[in-house]
Amino acid sequence: MSRRTTLTQYLIEQQREHNNIPGDLRLLIEVVARACKAIAHHVSKGALGDVLGTAGSENIQGEVQKKLDVLSNEILLEANEWGGNLAAMASEELEEIHPIPNRYPKGEYLLLFDPLDGSSNIDVNVSIGTIFSVLRCPDGEHPTEQSFLQEGTKQVAAGYAVYGPQTVLVLTTGNGVQSFTLDRELGSWVLTTRNMTIPADTHEYAINASNARHWYPPVTRYVGELLAGKDGPRGADFNMRWTASMVADVNRILVRGGIFMYPADKRDPSRPGRLRLLYEANPMSFIVEQAGGAATTGTTRILDVKPQHLHERVAVFLGSKNEVERVTGYHAP
Ligand code: AFP
Numbered sequence: 026m027s028r029r030t031t032l033t034q035y036l037i038e039q040q041r042e043h044n045n046i047p048g049d050l051r052l053l054i055e056v057v058a059r060a061c062k063a064i065a066h067h068v069s070k071g072a073l074g075d076v077l078g079t080a081g082s083e084n085i086q087g088e089v090q091k092k093l094d095v096l097s098n099e100i101l102l103e104a105n106e107w108g109g110n111l112a113a114m115a116s117e118e119l120e121e122i123h124p125i126p127n128r129y130p131k132g133e134y135l136l137l138f139d140p141l142d143g144s145s146n147i148d149v150n151v152s153i154g155t156i157f158s159v160l161r162c163p164d165g166e167h168p169t170e171q172s173f174l175q176e177g178t179k180q181v182a183a184g185y186a187v188y189g190p191q192t193v194l195v196l197t198t199g200n201g202v203q204s205f206t207l208d209r210e211l212g213s214w215v216l217t218t219r220n221m222t223i224p225a226d227t228h229e230y231a232i233n234a235s236n237a238r239h240w241y242p243p244v245t246r247y248v249g250e251l252l253a254g255k256d257g258p259r260g261a262d263f264n265m266r267w268t269a270s271m272v273a274d275v276n277r278i279l280v281r282g283g284i285f286m287y288p289a290d291k292r293d294p295s296r297p298g299r300l301r302l303l304y305e306a307n308p309m310s311f312i313v314e315q316a317g318g319a320a321t322t323g324t325t326r327i328l329d330v331k332p333q334h335l336h337e338r339v340a341v342f343l344g345s346k347n348e349v350e351r352v353t354g355y356h357a358p
Contacts (some may be wrong), residue, residue, distance in 0.1 A: 032058055032194070032205050032214035043200050045181075047111040049132050050198075053159060054182060057136070058194055058214055060104035062207060064141070067151065068188040068198055076149050084118045086336065091147050094118055097140035097155065107151065110134055112162035115173050115335055117304055119261045122335065135160040135173055136183070138306040142185075143270025148213050152189030154272030158308040169277040170335050173303060178329035183244035183308035185272045195221070195276065197315040202279065223318035224282035227345040229264045231274045232286040239290035243323065243355035271300065275309050275343070277315055284344040286352070288323060298323070300342040302332055306339050319349035 030038075036054060040046040046054075067076050080090040098118040105111055106125055110132035114123040117139040125131045136159055143153035163174045184196035187242040192207035194214050202221040205214035230251055237248070251263040266283070268274050274285045279283050289297040300306050310320035310327040320327045320343035330339060 029164050030216040032196075032216070033069055035203060035205075035216050036047070036198075039198060045200065046198055050134065050159070050181060052108055052123075053105070053132075053134055054108045054184075054196065054198075056104050056108055057101070057157055057184070058128075059185075060101050061194060062192075062212065062214075063100050063104070063242075064093075064155055065109035065188050065192045065207060067096055067100075068093060071150065073326065086117065090118065090312075091141070091144045093147050094141045094144050095152075096149060101136075101138055101140050101155070101157075106135055108291065109134070109347040110165060111133060112164070113168040113172070114138070115170075115304065117301060117336070120336075122168065122173060123283060124168065131166045133162055135162045135168065137308075139304045140299070142272050142305065143268070146268070146270050151268060151270065152187055152273040153270050154187045154189075154276075155317070156185045156272060156305055156308050157183065158304055158311070169314075171266060173335055174332040177302075177310055180307060180311050180328075183311040185308065185312070187272050188277075189273060189275050193217075193276065195279065195312060196313050197313065202312055202316045204279075205242055208257075221279045221316045223279060223313065223316045223345055225346045227278075227282035227284060227315070227348055228261060229277075229281070229283040230286070230348070231266050231268075231278075231283060232262065233269070234265065235293075236290055239292050240288060241290065243352065244286065244288045244290075245354040247355050253254050271309065277330055278344040279312070279320070282345045284342065284348040284352070287341045291338040296338055298338055299340060300341050301337060302330060302337050306343075309341075311342055313343045317343050317346065319346040319353075320344075320352045321349060323353060 036051045082097045109130035115137045138157040182198045187193045194205040204218035206217040254262040287298045322340045
């Protein structure tokens with residue numbers, strides 16, 4: 026059997042080759058990966074584990090929290106607060122930043138996460154996942170919300186776990202994108218794909234088409250051309266997928282190409298789409314660009330956006346470079 030590389034071995038190899046994963050960052054990534062294993066364990070229990078259904082509470086977004094949302098958030102907080110490599114954390118499920126308790130040493134990194142993305146799919150057994158992003162803390166041991174408001178280009182690592190038919194962890198530390206599959210017998214994340222690459226062209230798109238009547242003209246034009254198929258201006262037929270789990274849609278795009286869109290629409294001009302910049306769009310955009318894809322708001326490179334608030338939302342067009350550039354071009358004045 027060929028030698029299998031575990032996540033730990035990969036991270037140590039990267040440190041030796043690129044000197045870009047200091048010990049504290051390696052420990053942080055491994056602790057997050059271990060927390061994702063614990064989340065995967067609870068997710069896979071389903072009805073057997075009393076983890077389905079709602080928790081009877083709402084999060085900062087005003088969304089009803091599922092039991093697994095709350096549990097996943099607690100797992101990530103508890104796993105990461107003692108290690109001594111973090112100054113603070115931020116979560117989709119928490120209104121304020123989560124400082125490291127004084128009983129623990131603090132470190133130089135900030136960890137941001139959506140603990141369970143795609144919650145609406147939990148009770149119907151469709152793939153869900155965890156998304157995380159790592160920044161350096163500019164303010165030593167006294168971080169504030171402002172410490173987190175950094176452009177996506179400042180990320181030092183980003184990744185996601187997909188809890189699906191396989192349990193997969195996809196990671197970038199700035200030298201390409203690697204995919205690890207959970208070997209449940211050994212409890213190890215095993216490197217299964219090196220240097221994932223998104224094809225520049227695609228015939229597959231992902232958007233919630235039920236919002237079509239609310240779209241602005243550039244999106245209406247772009248999707249209309251895809252729907253027109255080979256007799257239309259694109260001269261080809263296109264396929265559509267929408268899982269309502271960003272992690273599942275992005276993972277499909279990393280594996281076989283595609284474009285994912287969650288645009289702003291006319292329903293609320295003050296709300297630029299549904300997805301959150303800091304712990305959904307930024308980590309996914311870092312990963313997509315590292316895999317040769319592109320990610321824009323329709324007008325701006327997502328990783329260049331200067332965040333104003335911890336939970337701010339942003340319009341998202343990401344995936345196969347040539348398609349993202351086309352739909353972004355349609356937004357040009
Ligand atoms: P939930 O975590 O609340 O289910 O939201 C998932 C998500 O943020 C993202 O993962 C999906 O792509 C998107 O929302 C789905 O939104 P719609 O339900 O409007 O299609």
